[in-house]
Amino acid sequence: MTHGTDSMDSPVYGTFGNGSGRSPEPEPQYSLKMFGEVVKTFRKRARLTQEQFAPLVGYSPETVASVEQGRRLPPPDFAERADSILDAFGVILAAAKHLTRRKGLASWFRQWAELELSALSLYTYECRLIPGLLQTAAYARTLFADQLPPLADEQIEAQLAARLERQRLLRDRPNTAFSFILEEHLFLRDLGGEEVTRELLDHILDLSELRNVNIQIMPLVLHHHAGLDGPMQLLETPDHQWFGYLEGQKYGQFVSDPGVISALQMRCANMRSQALSLDDSKSLMRRMRGAR
Structure with missing residues (x-):
């Protein structure tokens, strides 16, 4: 497994071993629970509830609860803010240094997953399968069960838990x-069977009602298509830096070169104009749902 990207300042591409994200064995959980206990102890010492502490640290009570329970990696600035607000003598910051592993997420994906936690915007185009953030448990389980070489039951459960938590x-x-821009044929494939696809369509239609989630369908028949080079993800950080992620069969590429990012943004903008509108995309998904 190679790691061509060790920081945000890498030149053009950073290559992560097995970019498909569907075959590397997840690394075990080491210190998330311990970090959560440290935060909870200092929060209680400060006589703050999770609801009182959450706005002070800049995150929702649900996020605070997830961190304290060891169910998620804290956002990048969480430890520094918490240590300052709770007057923790640097203990929380010291504990955060050991959070180098994340249950169910392989090491190649960790850098991108951590950026997602604080992103201002995230653009995704997919032509192979429904993106992980939109999958149902049944759809994701089908993907994991179909992996080759096969995964053990405990590996499937670890990856499934990590995917659902990330959602x-x-x-x-x-x-x-x-x-999100999704190809129409992703639903027509009926991966996992008609019932799995029916549930998937219901789930994505529900998510499309969220104010911060836009979902467009790229129609099956289209005379011009700006995304023929394959799937892509673009992300904007709080300090307005842009990064990209490209995925293949065995390797994922982290992209930071401004010229490459500009090209990806141009393609993404074209695809958003080529895809069906938000309302037309919902109508198409409802029709596909009714046909099952």
Whole structure:
């Protein structure tokens, strides 16, 4: 497994071992629960409830609860803010240094997943499968069960738990703009069977009602298409830097070069104009749902 990107200042591409995200074995959970206990202890010492502490640290009570329970990696600035607000003598910051592993997420994906936690906007185009943030448990389980080489049951459960936890971003980050462009054929494939697809359509239609989530369908028949080079993700950080992520069969590429980012943004903008409108996309999904 190679790591061509060790920081945000890498030149053009950083390559992560197995970019498909569907075959690397997840790394075990080490210190998330311990970090959560440290935060909870200092919060209680300060006589603050989770609801009182959340606005002070700048995150929702649900996020604070998830961190304290060891169910998620804290956002990048969480430890520094918490340590200062709770007057923790640097203990929380010291504990955060050991949060290098995340249950159910392989190391190649961790850098991108951490950026997602504080992103201002996230754009995704997919032509192979429904993106992880939009999957149902049944759809995701089908993907994991179909992996080759096969995964053990405990590996499937770990990856499924990590995927479902990551999906909390859509509701925990109401000020983050999520935009998805999905190919129509992803639903026509009926991956997992008609019932799985029916549930998937219901789920995505529900998510499309969130104010911070836009979902567009790229029609099956289209004379011009700006995304023929494959799937892509674009992300804007709080300091307005843009990064990209490209995924293949065995390797994922983290992109930071401004010229490459500009090209990806141009393609994404064209695809948003080529895809069906938000309302027409919902209508198409409802028709596909009714046909099952």
